[in-house]
Structure formats: structure tokens, C-alpha cells
Amino acid sequence: MPFEFETSLSAAQNVDKFYKHLETIDADFAALLKKQLPPILPISDVPAQKKSTRQKFNEAVVKHLDQPKAGATK
Amino acid sequence: MTRYFLAVVKIEGFRGINNEGDPLEIKFRADAVNSIFAANGLGKSSLFEALTYAITGFVPKLDRMVAAESAKDYYANQFHSKRRAEIVLTFRPDDGGADVTVKVVRETNGKRVVTSPSGYANPEELLAALDDETVLLDNHTFTKFLLDSPLDRGKSFSALLGLSKLAEVRQGLSAVSDTLSFNNDSGSKVLDAEVALSKATLAQSMIALKQDYFGLIGKQLVEPIIPATIGSDTTQALAGVALLKDQCDGQLLSAIDFDKLSATIKTAEKSEDQERLSAAITEIAALEALDRGTTEATEQTELKDLCKTKQQALASTKGASFHDLYAAVKQVFDDGSWMHEAVCPACESTPSESPYAIAAKQLMQYQLVDDTETKINDSWAAATWPSRLQKLETKLVKPADAATNQHGRLHGLLTAGQATVLDVDTAIARLQLMELARVSRLSELQTEKATIQGSLPPSLVHLIEQVERAKRIKGSLKSVIALTASIGAASKKLAERKRWKAFIDAACATFETAEAGLSERLIKAMTTQYKGMYATIAGGVPIVPSLEQKKDSIDLHLKLEKFFTLKNTGATPLLSESFRNAIAISIFLSAALQRKPAARFIILDDVTSSFDAGHQFALMEVLRTQVGLPLHKDGLQVVILSHDGLLEKYFDKYGNSHEWHHQHLQGLPPFGSMMMQAAGAERLKPSAETFLKAGQIKQAEPLIRQHLEYRLIQIISKVGIPVSLDFAIKDNMKMVGHALDAIKDGVELYKAAGRLVLDPNQQAALGNMIVPAMIANWVSHYETGSGSSLDAYVLLDVLKSCEDFADSFKYDCSCKQQPGKTIRKYYKTLSSKHCNC
Numbered sequence: 001m002p003f004e005f006e007t008s009l010s011a012a013q014n015v016d017k018f019y020k021h022l023e024t025i026d027a028d029f030a031a032l033l034k035k036q037l038p039p040i041l042p043i044s045d046v047p048a049q050k051k052s053t054r055q056k057f058n059e060a061v062v063k064h065l066d067q068p069k070a071g072a073t074k
Numbered sequence: 075m076t077r078y079f080l081a082v083v084k085i086e087g088f089r090g091i092n093n094e095g096d097p098l099e100i101k102f103r104a105d106a107v108n109s110i111f112a113a114n115g116l117g118k119s120s121l122f123e124a125l126t127y128a129i130t131g132f133v134p135k136l137d138r139m140v141a142a143e144s145a146k147d148y149y150a151n152q153f154h155s156k157r158r159a160e161i162v163l164t165f166r167p168d169d170g171g172a173d174v175t176v177k178v179v180r181e182t183n184g185k186r187v188v189t190s191p192s193g194y195a196n197p198e199e200l201l202a203a204l205d206d207e208t209v210l211l212d213n214h215t216f217t218k219f220l221l222d223s224p225l226d227r228g229k230s231f232s233a234l235l236g237l238s239k240l241a242e243v244r245q246g247l248s249a250v251s252d253t254l255s256f257n258n259d260s261g262s263k264v265l266d267a268e269v270a271l272s273k274a275t276l277a278q279s280m281i282a283l284k285q286d287y288f289g290l291i292g293k294q295l296v297e298p299i300i301p302a303t304i305g306s307d308t309t310q311a312l313a314g315v316a317l318l319k320d321q322c323d324g325q326l327l328s329a330i331d332f333d334k335l336s337a338t339i340k341t342a343e344k345s346e347d348q349e350r351l352s353a354a355i356t357e358i359a360a361l362e363a364l365d366r367g368t369t370e371a372t373e374q375t376e377l378k379d380l381c382k383t384k385q386q387a388l389a390s391t392k393g394a395s396f397h398d399l400y401a402a403v404k405q406v407f408d409d410g411s412w413m414h415e416a417v418c419p420a421c422e423s424t425p426s427e428s429p430y431a432i433a434a435k436q437l438m439q440y441q442l443v444d445d446t447e448t449k450i451n452d453s454w455a456a457a458t459w460p461s462r463l464q465k466l467e468t469k470l471v472k473p474a475d476a477a478t479n480q481h482g483r484l485h486g487l488l489t490a491g492q493a494t495v496l497d498v499d500t501a502i503a504r505l506q507l508m509e510l511a512r513v514s515r516l517s518e519l520q521t522e523k524a525t526i527q528g529s530l531p532p533s534l535v536h537l538i539e540q541v542e543r544a545k546r547i548k549g550s551l552k553s554v555i556a557l558t559a560s561i562g563a564a565s566k567k568l569a570e571r572k573r574w575k576a577f578i579d580a581a582c583a584t585f586e587t588a589e590a591g592l593s594e595r596l597i598k599a600m601t602t603q604y605k606g607m608y609a610t611i612a613g614g615v616p617i618v619p620s621l622e623q624k625k626d627s628i629d630l631h632l633k634l635e636k637f638f639t640l641k642n643t644g645a646t647p648l649l650s651e652s653f654r655n656a657i658a659i660s661i662f663l664s665a666a667l668q669r670k671p672a673a674r675f676i677i678l679d680d681v682t683s684s685f686d687a688g689h690q691f692a693l694m695e696v697l698r699t700q701v702g703l704p705l706h707k708d709g710l711q712v713v714i715l716s717h718d719g720l721l722e723k724y725f726d727k728y729g730n731s732h733e734w735h736h737q738h739l740q741g742l743p744p745f746g747s748m749m750m751q752a753a754g755a756e757r758l759k760p761s762a763e764t765f766l767k768a769g770q771i772k773q774a775e776p777l778i779r780q781h782l783e784y785r786l787i788q789i790i791s792k793v794g795i796p797v798s799l800d801f802a803i804k805d806n807m808k809m810v811g812h813a814l815d816a817i818k819d820g821v822e823l824y825k826a827a828g829r830l831v832l833d834p835n836q837q838a839a840l841g842n843m844i845v846p847a848m849i850a851n852w853v854s855h856y857e858t859g860s861g862s863s864l865d866a867y868v869l870l871d872v873l874k875s876c877e878d879f880a881d882s883f884k885y886d887c888s889c890k891q892q893p894g895k896t897i898r899k900y901y902k903t904l905s906s907k908h909c910n911c
Contacts, residue, residue, distance in 0.1 A: 002584075002587065002588075003584050003587075003588050004588050004591055004592070005240070005588045005589065005591065005592040006592075007592065007595055007596055007599070007668060007669070007670070008075065008670045009075065009670075010203060010206055010236060010669075010671040010672055011236040011237070011238075011239035011240050012202065012203060012239065013075070013203070013672075014236075014240060014588075014592070015239070015240065015243055018243075018581075018584075018585060018588070021584070022577075022581055025577070025580070026577055029573075029574060029577045029578075033577075033578070033581065037243070037246050037247070037250070040246060040250075041242050041243065041246045042242045042245065042246070043242075043245050043246050043249045050249060051255070053249070054249050054250055054252070054255050054259065055255075055259050057250050058250065058255070058256055058259030058260050059259065061250075061260070061574060062259070062260045062261065062571070065260075065567070065570040065571060065574060066567060066570075
């Protein structure tokens with residue numbers, strides 16, 4: 001069953017539904033996206049600002065990816 | 075999902091509403107259409123702005139002001155002693171739950187504080203959920219929608235469908251899932267290059283390790299290797315030599331001191347030749363390890379081809395400034411701000427090929443340059459020959475001649491994106507030169523080795539070779555272990571990055587598909603509804619509007635499916651302002667019904683301005699029957715804010731019925747207090763008098779007309795004056811002139827029959843016709859549109875005359891009253907009283 005937005009929900013509720021759907025795929029990444037994406041929205045149309053915003057987002061993602069995972073031995 | 079009605083709003087100190095210590099309180103009915111009438115300057119806009127601020131956190135009008143105008147100073151009422159605004163909203167859940175009260179305070183310092191006196195856990199979140207594009211609508215919203223460019227209209231439409239916030243998220247997802255940017259930002263490219271280089275170095279180390287292992291142990295080393303076994307085999311081999319047994323037996327390879335072993339052999343040999351032999355063997359091994367790789371030629375050809383491709387692509391571009399120019403040309407086409415497809419927006423020429431196509435083609439060349447640049451760097455990082463060149467130059471070129479080294483030069487040029495095929499060729503030629511030098515040096519070393527070996531006892535020569543092999547095994551093994559660990563760590567990081575990239579790509583695709591599906595479903599559901607509403611508002615005129623949006627484009631075009639006998643025409647050139655507004659209103663109302671956001675109410679501020687009376691009534695009928703509760707069971711709580719006097723008649727008709735709740739805003743803004751007056755037709759006269767005393771004749775006129783209509787119809791109804799069938803059943807016949815005629819005819823009829831109950835004085839007053847004449851005079855002026863030629867004093871007299879006229883049909887009744895008290899009441903009919911008084 002493909003993921004669908006619902007007409008009866010507000011935009012915010014549909015976005016929330018989307019994050020919940022992502023949690024069923026990868027809870028860790030879903031939480032990372034939910035934390036890091038909203039602060040950079042809306043994305044600027046100005047290329048330099050867009051690039052800078054994207055860099056900040058990716059830096060935060062890489063920092064998370066390179067962190068030792070809970071339960072990892074090293 | 076729980077949705078909320080607006081039950082009560084209390085306002086103090088906000089914009090034009092002062093009400094210090096006595097907040098303006100307005101109660102709304104959830105199960106009815108709510109209308110609030112306020113004349114100009116009586117705080118209607120402040121009420122709308124207060125609701126807007128409470129729900130959204132800002133007032134658009136103030137938000138649009140430039141910083142120098144200090145908009146923040148104008149939120150609070152200028153005459154409130156604390157300059158502090160407070161808005162309390164009570165929301166009623168539509169599932170029968172308890173009311174939720176949210177208090178929004180704008181403190182003196184401008185800070186917005188949201189709390190919930192009713193104890194709702196997260197009032198900010200509730201307000202955010204209620205902040206929907208369909209909740210607070212004013213005329214500006216509709217006008218903007220119509221006058222916007224197709225692109226901006228498309229964005230507004232998207233917002234209206236609740237899609238703009240989704241589009242915002244989609245654009246964010248799209249931006250952060252961009253592959254090239256992610257690879258750069260996340261260091262994936264660097265990691266890839268590191269892994270490739272480490273693998274190449276590891277392969278070389280493995281070759282050296284296998285050669286030395288075979289030379290020392292006499293058997294092939296099979297992968298996967300086990301370092302501990304290799305170490306053990308090596309130490310055992312050394313321990314098998316009596317001279318070295320004490321230092322090697324039972325030791326780990328890493329613990330063996332090879333310098334000490336060399337010293338032991340040197341002592342045994344007592345010769346400097348052993349040391350020279352050892353050095354020669356070490357250098358021979360190092361130079362042999364730098365033999366030409368099998369993939370070298372292919373790697374060099376690939377790098378040259380890429381440099382050639384890049385040079386060719388670069389030659390067809392015109393530099394960075396032109397890149398920006400082409401990008402700007404494409405951008406103005408993409409965003410719809412340039413509509414002339416054949417004309418170049420930069421130079422306004424008309425090239426034979428589309429300017430858009432030219433710009434796109436040129437930009438593709440620039441993209442090809444960038445892509446090839448990336449491939450060149452990847453190719454350089456993954457190739458084995460650059461490392462070989464670097465090592466050979468380090469080993470074979472004297473420090474004084476280091477300036478001639480080509481590895482560093484080419485690397486610098488590649489990093490700067492300036493390397494050419496010639497530069498690569500120069501480096502390749504240098505490598506060939508280094509290869510010749512390597513072979514030459516190897517030959518020299520082999521000769522030296524043979525000479526020394528000839529002068530040493532064979533057993534010791536062999537021993538020295540074995541110790542050197544063991545030493546190299548130790549080094550290679552250490553390198554293999556380190557490189558394997560490094561490749562493992564980098565590969566793990568790369569795998570995590572790839573996993574994230576796959577996740578974000580899938581998330582982006584999922585979101586896009588879901589958003590497109592939602593948009594399609596909403597538009598489909600809306601279409602029938604807004605067309606139906608439009609037909610009602612437009613009054614059956616054969617015009618059918620349509621909204622057209624091309625696939626993959628946000629541009630939204632307003633068209634007419636049908637315009638009388640024409641089909642598929644533009645809407646803007648053909649429709650009047652009011653008909654265009656009717657389309658916009660229909661679209662917004664149907665969107666509000668389709669959406670079902672958390673707010674189950676819609677607040678309409680002054681949305682009838684462009685309509686004449688007939689279309690205003692039609693819109694009210696749409697709101698009453700197709701949008702609002704209770705007639706539309708799944709509908710909304712409609713709140714209408716209006717200053718339009720013409721609508722008062724409509725409000726009078728439905729106001730305070732089970733389906734309509736009408737109120738009147740009055741008071742003395744911005745200094746004094748404002749209050750709500752439950753509306754009834756009886757308030758028309760005092761309201762009109764208030765306007766007239768303030769010299770506001772224009773505002774008073776419609777109220778006077780309505781009051782006269784109301785009062786004359788009241789006389790007809792109360793006294794039972796016979797009227798024509800048209801007058802009885804048609805609303806548009808219930809005008810002042812017709813009502814007067816009916817009353818006059820009725821009086822004359824009863825008088826002629828000798829049955830008129832009016833006393834002689836009343837008959838005389840009617841008989842001399844002063845009052846009817848005055849009224850008729852005003853009516854005729856009013857109907858010819860020249861009512862304003864009468865001044866306020868004349869109109870005040872008209873109001874008084876009207877009351878005198880009504881009084882001619884009343885008598886004093888003292889029965890059923892306390893002794894000495896009388897009431898003035900209408901006759902029962904023109905020929906009888908209700909009692910014997």
C-alpha cells in the first residue's frame with residue numbers, strides 16, 4: 001500500500017503522518033530528518049543561501065552518521 | 075480528528091479596541107451562521123486583526139510595513155494605559171469535548187505569550203493547527219488571487235489546498251537529497267578516493283608481502299591472510315638459524331629488533347660489506363615494488379580522454395559571466411516572469427531558435443564541464459600510477475632537482491581544475507623517465523649486490539637476505555593491517571552515507587508521489603463544488619469558470635469553460651470585477667469545505683465589497699445553504715464581518731433565527747469601550763440617528779430605508795392591511811413606495827366603507843398627507859439616487875415622521891394593565907381594536 005496524504009488532515013498533520021511512515025522504515029533516520037529538516041525550511045531560491053543551508057544540514061547529518069551507535073562496541 | 079468551533083472571543087487593548095478593564099466579549103453560535111455588522115471606524119477590522127494575530131501570530135497589514143515605520147508599536151491600542159493587548163479565544167470541540175480556552179497576550183515589550191486558562195496542554199500547538207489558509211479570509215485575499223501572475227496564483231492555490239506547506243517540505247527534501255551536493259558536503263568523495271588509494275596501496279603491500287613470504291618460508295601465501303600465522307612463520311624461520319635463535323625463538327614478530335639482528339650478523343661477519351649488502355637488498359626490494367602496474371596504461375588513457383572532453387566542453391562555453399546570464403534567462407522563463415517565448419529577455423532579440431532552448435543548451439555545456447571535472451578528480455584519485463610517480467620522484471630525484479617533479483605539479487593543476495591533456499602527457503613522460511631511472515638504479519644495485527655477495531661467505535649472504543625479507547614482512551604486515559582497518563572504517567562510513575542517501579532519496583520520492591496524489595484528489599473534489607457555488611452567486615448567467623494547471627507546472631490559469639455561446643476563453647478580459655471575485659470566493663469556500671483542517675470555522679471579513687445587492691444576497695445564500703451549519707450538515711461555522719448597510723436587510727431576515735446569529739458592534743473606538751448589541755430591526759432607527767448626528771448621511775441612508783420598510787411592513791402586518799399578491803410573495807416588492815401605497819389604499823377603502831377605526835385626529839394626520847408626502851418625497855429622491863441631496867436634519871425629520879405615521883395606527887390600551895398605566899398598541903385591524911379601550 002503506497003503512502004498517501006489524506007485530504008482530511010492539515011498540512012502539518014500530513015507531514016507528521018509522513019514522518020511516522022518513515023519511522024517504520026528507519027526510526028533513527030526518521031528522527032534525524034524530523035529534527036534537522038524543519039529548521040532549514042523554507043529553502044531559499046538564492047543559490048548561495050541554498051548551498052549554505054544544505055551544507056549545514058549535511059554537516060549535521062554526517063555528525064550523526066559518524067557518531068558511535070548505541071549498543072556498538074567501538 | 076477533532077475540529078474546533080469558535081465559541082467566544084474577548085479582546086482588550088488590541089489595535090482599535092481599547093476596552094480597558096472591560097474586554098469586548100463576542101459570543102458565537104457553533105450551529106449557525108454568525109454575522110457581525112459594524113459601521114466604518116467601529117472596530118470591525120480590529121476584530122479581524124485580533125483573531126488573525128491570536129491564531130497566526132502576526133497582522134499582515136503591519137507585517138508589510140517597512141522597519142522604519144515601527145509596526146511593532148501599533149499592535150497594542152494606542153490609548154490603553156498599559157499598552158498591553160490580550161485576546162482570549164474559546165474553542166469548542168466538534169466531538170462534544172470540553173471547551174478549550176487559549177489566552178494570547180502581546181506584552182508591552184512586544185513579546186507574544188500563549189497560555190491556556192482551561193489547562194490545554196499545548197495551546198501553541200493548537201493555534202498552529204488552527205492556522206490554515208482557509209480560516210481567515212478577506213477581500214484582499216480574493217483580489218490578490220485574481221490579480222496575481224499565473225505563477226503566484228498557482229502558489230496561492232497550492233497554499234489554499236494546504237499544499238504550500240507540503241511543497242515547502244518537498245523542496246527541502248529535494249535540496250538535501252541532491253547527490254552531488256551530498257557527496258561533496260558529506261565528504262563521500264574524499265572517502266571514496268581514500269578507499270581507492272588505500273586499496274591500491276594494500277594491493278602493492280600484499281604483492282610485496284607474498285613475495286617476501288615465499289622467499290623466506292618457501293610456500294605461497296594464500297588469502298585471506300592470518301597475520302598471527304604469518305608472524306609466527308616468520309619468527310620460526312629466523313629462530314631456525316642458530317645465530318639468531320636466542321633473539322627470535324618464542325618472540326612475536328612485532329617484538330623482534332631487526333637492528334639488533336643486523337648487528338649480530340655484522341659481529342659474526344666482522345665486515346662492513348654486510349651492512350652495504352643489507353642496504354642494497356632493501357633498496358632493490360623497494361624499487362621492485364614500484365614496478366609498472368598492469369592497469370597503468372588504461373588509467374592514463376582515461377585521464378587524458380577526460381581532460382580532452384573537458385577542454386572541448388569548456389571551449390564551447392563563454393565563461394562564468396555568461397553562465398550567470400544563461401541561468402538568469404532560463405530562470406525568468408521558468409518562473410513565468412517572461413511571457414514572450416520567442417524573445418530573449420536579456421537582449422530582447424528574436425533568435426531563430428527559442429531563447430529558452432539556447433540558454434538550456436548552453437547551461438548543459440557548463441554542466442558537462444562540471445561533471446567531467448568531477449570524473450577527472452575521481453580518476454586521478456583512484457589511479458595507481460600517480461602514487462608510483464610520486465614515490466619514484468621521492469626516491470630517485472635529488473632534493474636539489476625537486477622543482478622538476480611532475481606529480482605535485484599535476485596534482486595542483488587537477489585540484490585547481492586547470493589540467494590539460496598536455497599536462498597529463500608531461501607527467502606520463504616524466505613517469506617513463508622515472509621508470510628508466512628505476513631500471514637503471516636496479517641494475518646498479520643488482521651489480522653491487524652481486525659484487526658484495528661474491529666477497530661474502532654464501533651462508534651469511536643468504537642469511538642477510540632472509541633477515542631483510544623478515545624485516546619487510548614485518549613492515550608489509552603492519553601496513554596491510556593498518557590499511558585493512560582504514561579501508562574498513564572508511565567503507566563503514568561510506569556505507570552509512572549510502573544508507574542515508576538511499577533513505578532520503580526514497581523519502582523524497584514518497585513525499586512527491588503522495589503530494590501529487592493529494593493535489594489531484596483535492597482539485598477533483600473541489601471543481602464541481604466551486605462551479606456550483608459560482609453559478610449560484612452569479613445568478614444563473616451562462617458562465618462556467620475553470621482553473622487550468624499544466625502537469626509539472628505550478629502556474630495556474632483562470633479560464634472560462636463557457637462564456638455564453640463561447641467556449642474556452644480567458645476569464646480576465648471578459649469578466650467584470652464582481653464576477654471574477656465570485657470565482658475567487660467560490661474557489662476559497664469550496665477549498666474550505668474540502669480541506670477539513672483543525673478549525674471548523676471560517677471568518678470572512680468584508681468579502682462583499684465588489685458586489686451589488688443582488689449578488690451580495692446570493693453570496694449570503696451560498697454561505698447559509700452550501701457552506702454554513704446547520705443547513706449544510708458537514709459544513710462550517712461561518713462568521714461574517716460586514717460594514718455593508720445593504721446586507722442589514724438580509725441579516726434582519728435571518729438574524730436571530732435558529733440558523734443565523736446576528737450581532738451589531740458598537741462603541742467608541744479607539745478611546746472608549748466597544749460592545750456587542752444583539753441585533754434586531756428595532757436598532758435601525760437609533761443607528762441611523764447616530765450616523766445622522768455625526769453627519770454621516772451615506773451610512774445612514776440604507777438604514778433609514780430599511781427602517782422605513784421594516785416599520786411600514788410592520789404596520790401592514792400588525793393592522794392586517796390588505797396587500798396585492800405580488801407584495802405578499804415577492805421580497806423585491808416589499809419596498810417603501812409599495813408599502814405606502816398599500817397602506818393608503820387600505821385606509822381609503824375602510825374610510826369609504828365607513829368602518830375606519832382610526833380616531834379623527836389620526837385620520838386628519840393621514841388625510842393631509844404631510845407625512846406620506848415627506849416620505850414619498852424622500853423615497854423618490856432615494857430611488858433616483860439623489861437621496862444625499864437631503865441634509866441630515868431633513869432625514870432626522872423623516873425618521874420622526876415615520877414614527878408619527880406608525881403612531882397613527884395605534885391606540886392607548888389600559889385594560890390588563892396596572893391601574894393608571896396604559897400601553898400604546900396597534901389596532902387589531904383598520905376597523906377594530908384588540909379590546910374595548
